[in-house]
Amino acid sequence: MEKLFVFVPVGAVAALLFAFFQARNVLGFSEGNDLMRKISGSIRQGANAYLKRQYAGVSLFFALMFVLLGVMAYAGFLTPFVPFAFITGGFFSGLSGFVGMKIATAANARTAQASSESLNRGLRVAFSAGTVMGFTVVGLGLLDLSIWFFLLKYVFYAYLAGNEALQINAISSAMLTFGMGASSMALFARVGGGIFTKAADVGADLVGKVEAGIPEDDPRNPAVIADNVGDNVGDVAGMGADLYESYVGSIVATIALAVAAGYNFGGAAVPMLMAAVGTLASIAGTFFVGCKEKTDQKTLLRALRKGTYVSSGIIILAALPVIYFSLDCASYPQRMGVYGAVLSGLLAGVLIGYFTEYYTSNTYKPTRELADSSLTGPATIIIGGISLGMFSTLLPVIIVGVSVLASFFLSGGTIGSKEGFAQGLYGVGISAVGMLSTLGITLATDAYGPVADNAGGIAEMAGLPPEVRERTDALDSLGNTTAATGKGFAIGSAALTALALIVAYLDEIKLISKDFSFNLDITNPPVLIGLFLGTMLPFLFSSMTMKAVGRAAQNIVREVRRQFKEITGLMEGTAEADYAACVDICTRSAQKEMIAPAITGIVSPIIIGLALGVNGVAGMLAGATATGFVLAVMMANAGGAWDNAKKHIEAGSHGGKGSEAHKAAVVGDTVGDPFKDTSGPSINILIKLLSMVSIVFAGLIVKFSILK
DSSP: OGGGGGHHHHHHHHHHHHHHHHHHHHHTSOOOSHHHHHHHHHHHHHHHHHHHHHHHHHHHHHHHHHHHHHHHHHTTSSOTTHHHHHHHHHHHHHHHHHHHHHHHHHHHHHHHHHHTTOHHHHHHHHHHHHHHHHHHHHHHHHHHHHHHHHHIIIIITGGGTTOHHHHHHHHHHHHHHHHHHHHHHHHHHHHHHHHHHHHHHHHIIIIIIIISOOOTTOTTOTTHHHHHHHHHIIIIIIHHHHHHHHHHHHHHHHHHHHTTTTOHHHHHHHHHHHHHHHHHHHHHHHTTOOOOSOOOHHHHHHHHHHHHHHHHHHHHHHHHHHHHHHOTTSOHHHHHHHHHHHHHHHHHHHHHHHHHHHHHOTTSHHHHHHHHGGGGOHHHHHHHHHHHHHHTTHHHHHHHHHHHHHHHHHTTOOSSOHHHHHHHHHHHHHHHHHHHTTHHHHHHHHHHHHHHHHHHHHHHHTTOOHHHHHHHHHHHHHHHHHHHHHHHHHHHHHHHHHHHHHHHHHHHHHHHOTTOOOOOOTTSHHHHHHHHHHHHHHHHHHHHHHHHHHHHHHHHHHHHHHHHHHSTTTTTTSSOOOHHHHHHHHHHHHHHHTHHHHHHHHHHHHHHHHHHHHHHHHHHHHHHHHHHHHHHHHHHHHHHHHHHHHHHHHTTGGGOTTSHHHHHHHHHHHHHHHIIIIIHHHHHHHHHHHHHHHHHTHHHHHHHOSOO
């Protein structure tokens, strides 16, 4: 069985090589004329400057955490490897986003130029850029997992070789910490990038479209370059760090449950091997993506679906032998049950993706009805979008609930037996891995959207023919739907992973204090208070991030108005806007505003744990997971629907661009921007980070909490 582990680094190398060759393929396309290259260069320069400042600031946080974790390790609360694992998790998470951003800013003008030749060629360039992001994330994730697993198993914990249970416990404890590092980096990247991109987007739309009445991405708009920079630092770099965290988090959480389930190294092998097989399946799926010249959304969605369906089909076939040969310590019914849990996770992911698409795509009734509500003004479209987002939570919650039950009982879960209960929870964890097993291609379909969005902006600013903008708009609208679908996958897997992490937290407490007995009765005051606090945290976090976007957007609105007023000839097109001023405002605002929300997510479990004890932390994790999942789905879907309702009107419905309905839809879209690209996608990171911090600081909480 141990020989099968070699496939994990093989999968990592395959993913990174595929990303490298895809990047070379993208760079082989023409970047267009001199003006297109100049615009693309300005976007690239702004994105590089932002990430340089962000990583410089975040590195200080990681240095402080390294020292803190080192002190805790010296005091005996943690193993000596934990501080280093934390650093590598954050480094690879940040690197994933950085690589994705670099290729996205190189591909935007190339996509615009390719779209001037054909729709399919534009799709291929943008999608190829997305695959670089997707396979960099899974490749670096598997590489990080492989390095730490082999290092801990064969070097540092070789003396425990006679006791598999102790060895895998020690390994999983250290690996959970690099999950915490990845989550911390992802939260900073997602929140900071989200504040930047949505501040620029809101400011550009409100002043440019609504007040000045000029088209989207018009070069006269001073915020237009900042808007395009924001697409890359938020929707690409932030998303890459986010999905890296989701990917490794689901795998590490399942590894942590392997010992309690009685599967030891066989159980630890399954999620890692599933991820490696999923990488190869995703590579195969990319070759099935392509379209003809029809620009309707159903045709384009079908083009991308082909790739994801092929990848899922390969996983269905390959998962059975992986599980059968890895779980050699389990009975035949148990192995088939774990296989059933994988299928349950895959099916749940497909269904969440479908219903996310249904509620956010302008191909379907809900978004078109939302567009209709714009006829009576901004208030009704805002009301309609919020109600659509709230209603759209019903099916994902039911799907995840059914998946949890199916995975639990299929894997041999029983309520009365300790080992049977652990086996059921292992099945829940492996279903999350199944949901994210095709992340390579799922993320590629998500990451291509910002590239297409930038391509549309460059086409507008460079004055390319109208048919080019029509093609890039079609690709951009599709990107809004695939982005919402990607967020649905991330949020759905976060709910399953968070459940597994809560169990890992309970197991960690029992390992630290073997005589400790949990009292998780809902009437136990620490549990009840913790539940209320946990329920509140996603709302507090969302409030902080939404306010941050609002404050930053106000600065952009004032700057754009100032330039329109003071720069003579700007509106006539005879003078050039000061784009750098808006980029600088967004950068400074994002760096400042991202600190408080991110720190809140990190310190909350420690403060609650020290005040309410381990029972209170358990209640907090339950409350945060439940409300965080629902709130994240609501915000992501409402924001996606508002955006595509606006694009439906811009395509010619209800008077088209410049109409009163369009102005109302723009207002709705500006409300939806921080919903779907700042607060919503950051919540799924929050709920997993809360669990990981609770696990890492469990020893500290057990010893120093006020309530025992």
